[in-house]
Each structure stands twice: as structure tokens, then as C-alpha cells.
Amino acid sequence: MSVEAGGLVLRAEPYVHVLAQKERGQRCDFCLNRQTELRRCSSCKLLRYCNITCQKSDWSIHKEECRCLQQVSPRIPMDSVRLLFRLIIRHERGDSTRHVDVDPSWRTFSQFQSHSKEIAGDSKRARTFSEMMFTLNKMAGSIFKLPDTSKIFEMFGKMTINSFSICDGEMQPIGVGIYLSPSLLDHKCQPNAVVTFTGKTLEVRALQALPEVSPNNVYISYIDQLAPSSERRRQLEEQYYFTCDCSRCTDEDLDHLMSSFKCPQGGCSGFVYMDNDSVMSSCNECRSSPESSYVSKLKNIGIYSLEQLSKIDEEKKNGSTENIMEICKGCLSKQEALMGPQNINMVRVLDRAFDAAIDLEIWDQALAYGKRTIEPYLHIYPPGSPNVGVQLMKIGKIQLYLQELGDALVSLHKARSILRLTHGKLHPIYKDLVELLDQCAEEKRHNLQALRMS
Known part of the structure; x- marks a missing residue:
């Protein structure tokens, strides 16, 4: 299957995910959409949902988590601990060899590499795991039987290497999740595809025409590109245990x-x-x-x-x-x-x-x-970076507010040419951008008409 630039390579729902603690009370813990009114779980009083549908959808995993969160209340476990605990719940349910409903089904969680040897030799991560085990034992108490520590360590390794930061339309992190098929995609500092999210739903879109879609020829970036090669390489080596030798x-x-x-x-x-x-x-x-x-x-x-x-x-x-x-x-x-x-x-x-x-x-x-950031962004970020599109949109929005309408139109049109590829025309941020462009064009027409009549 071939895909044109801007075309959808894949769409996937998470195997497990958690909302970032800093977003709690502002977004639904299941769909991650921002809401003004949220219904709180009456038992743990921690998780909040936008409606009964989201609450029921999350209950299949939260019903085990809920009792355990009550055991450590009012302390709130770190996001990474909650994500690992959700992986444990799915493992105990026998889900490790199953696919999720929305996913290309390229792999299951049991097929993830754990990098256990590298992580065991990483003193910082070994210490992190020890601290997480302390919290997990507190959470589980006598009401949830944890698997062997070696099995949890294996899941910890898989989680550490394969987690995706779930971002809003402006590429700001709002949660973390494990996605099955997307985790097969390799890294390049100049990728040919980009990952974006609508709520918890992950989408990969092509930045250039791809003659064939497979895990072997689709590349995404694992890290922020606003860094010199020495920083990028160090981050990739520390986080993912490989050295990048791409063209950038x-x-x-x-x-x-x-x-x-x-x-x-x-x-x-x-x-x-x-x-x-x-x-x-x-x-x-x-x-x-x-x-x-x-x-x-x-x-x-x-x-x-x-x-x-x-x-x-x-x-x-x-x-x-x-x-x-x-x-x-x-x-x-x-x-x-x-x-x-x-x-x-x-x-x-x-x-x-x-x-x-x-x-x-x-x-x-x-x-x-x-x-002042735009010229550096255009040089430092690889072509088609959504970060550049979002920055141009933010600048255009301010120019519109300040009635610098000609400049606003230029900025917003440049943003549209990027976000149309990276986010797609149905993404909420792209729809907001189109509305800004329409508003800007209308205000410019109105001002020209008023000038002619004066």
C-alpha cells in the first residue's frame, strides 16, 4: 500500500495509557479530551471522566487499579508507576498476546523487547525500578497479587523503551501510553513520518510520499529535534540504547x-x-x-x-x-x-x-x-516538523489579535501547509487554524471595504 504526503500511515489506540498528573481535573482520564465538567470516580476519588461512557470504557482496567489506589490515598503514585501497574493488570488478565481493536496488528505486547540486560546495567534505571517496586507493593497490599519481580522487571523494560508521550495538538505532553504496532517504527532525526494524537488516539502521517507502508520503511522521531547532534545522540543512547548515525x-x-x-x-x-x-x-x-x-x-x-x-x-x-x-x-x-x-x-x-x-x-x-524563533526553527527542525507549524499558528493568532492582518495571513497559511500534512484536515487544531484563516480574511475584507467608503 502506498501513501501520499500527508496520508494516514496508521491509527492506533493504546494498549495502556494514563493521563499526566498535571492535567488531572482538566482532562478525562480515559479519552484525554479537555472538559470543563468531569465526573469523579466515587471510590478512589482520583480519576475523572467526561461522561459515563468513558468511565465504563476505563472500568475494565480501573476496577483493579481503583482498589489499589485507595490503599495509598491521599498519596498519588507517579504516572510511570500507574502505567506499569496497568501493564501488570493486563498481563494478569492474559492480554499480553492479544491485539487492541484499533491497530494494524503488527505485534503484541509479548513480542516487545525488554532490553533487560541494558537496564539491569543502568544504575539510574535500576534504582528507579526499585523505587517503583516499593510503591507497587504498597498499592497491591493484600488485595492484588503481583507477579514475580523478574516478570515485572521485564514489563518495566518494555515500558521504558516503548512508551509514547501523548501530546495535545500543540505538541505538549498530556499523558503517556503504550501503543503496540507504532512501537515497531524506527527512529530517524529526519523522519519520513510524524506522530500526532487526537485525545488518546495515535496517528502516524507521511511527510513525503511512501511507495509502501511497512515497519521497515516508516521512520519517526523519538526525541525533540531542537538540539545538536551530541545531545540527540546522548538522549537516544541513554533512553533507547542505540547510536544514531542518520544524515542529520x-x-x-x-x-x-x-x-x-x-x-x-x-x-x-x-x-x-x-x-x-x-x-x-x-x-x-x-x-x-x-x-x-x-x-x-x-x-x-x-x-x-x-x-x-x-x-x-x-x-x-x-x-x-x-x-x-x-x-x-x-x-x-x-x-x-x-x-x-x-x-x-x-x-x-x-x-x-x-x-x-x-x-x-x-x-x-x-x-x-x-x-525571532521562526528562522532558527526552519533551519534546526527537519522539513515538515509539526513544531514549526504550531509555532507559526501561535504567531499568526497573535498577529490577528493585534490586527496585523497581512502578516497574520502569511503566518497562518504557512502553518496550514505544514499542519495539513502532520495533523490531517480532521484534527481539531487544523479546524481551529482554518477558522482563524477565515476570520483573518473576513476582517481584512471588512477593513478594506471601510477604507474605500471613508
């Missing part, structure tokens, strides 16, 4: 761009780049080499940037958006003097400033930060 991971020019700094010669628009804290190039334009004092400045701003990014992310967990904005502003004021516009650490700070300004409804600032 061997693209030195792209890595140089993400580590670029301004040329020390005044008036020159070129850049130098750093690798492993050492300047490895003369300026790509004037060919001058930076002096040691300038190299020290570059090292210091690199260290400072990482510290500030860590501080911003910590502030996102427990702090205030106002504090995040102040940290971003202070960091950017120092970065702008030395870093190239596509330096990955400056792009990351701009990203966080963009989101903070949106949360604070400082629309002019949000637009200024967002516009």
Missing part, C-alpha cells in the same frame, strides 16, 4: 549553526562556532580567528545560558510566570551580545520567553519573541 547526526554545518557565536570583528556579520568548549573555526566570512579573551567570554556565556535555562525550567514547576519572564529578559540581554541568532541556547530562551509572554498576555512582546 553527521551534518556538521547544522551543528555549527546551533553553536554559533558572533564574529569578534566589529561590523562583520559572520560567525565562529564552538565544539566541546573550544573554538574550532575562524569566522566564516572575514576568516579572522578569535583571541583567547573572546574565547573565554564565549565559554562563560555558554555556562551562564545553561544555568539560566535550568533556573527557568525549575521556576516553571513551582514558581511564577513573572519570574520566568525576568530571567529570560536578563539572559537574552547577555546572549544577544555574543550569540548568533540560531545558537540553540538562545533559541531555547526565546521559546520560553514567548510562552511566558503569552501566559502573561503581553502580546507585543510575545510576538517579538515568537518571530
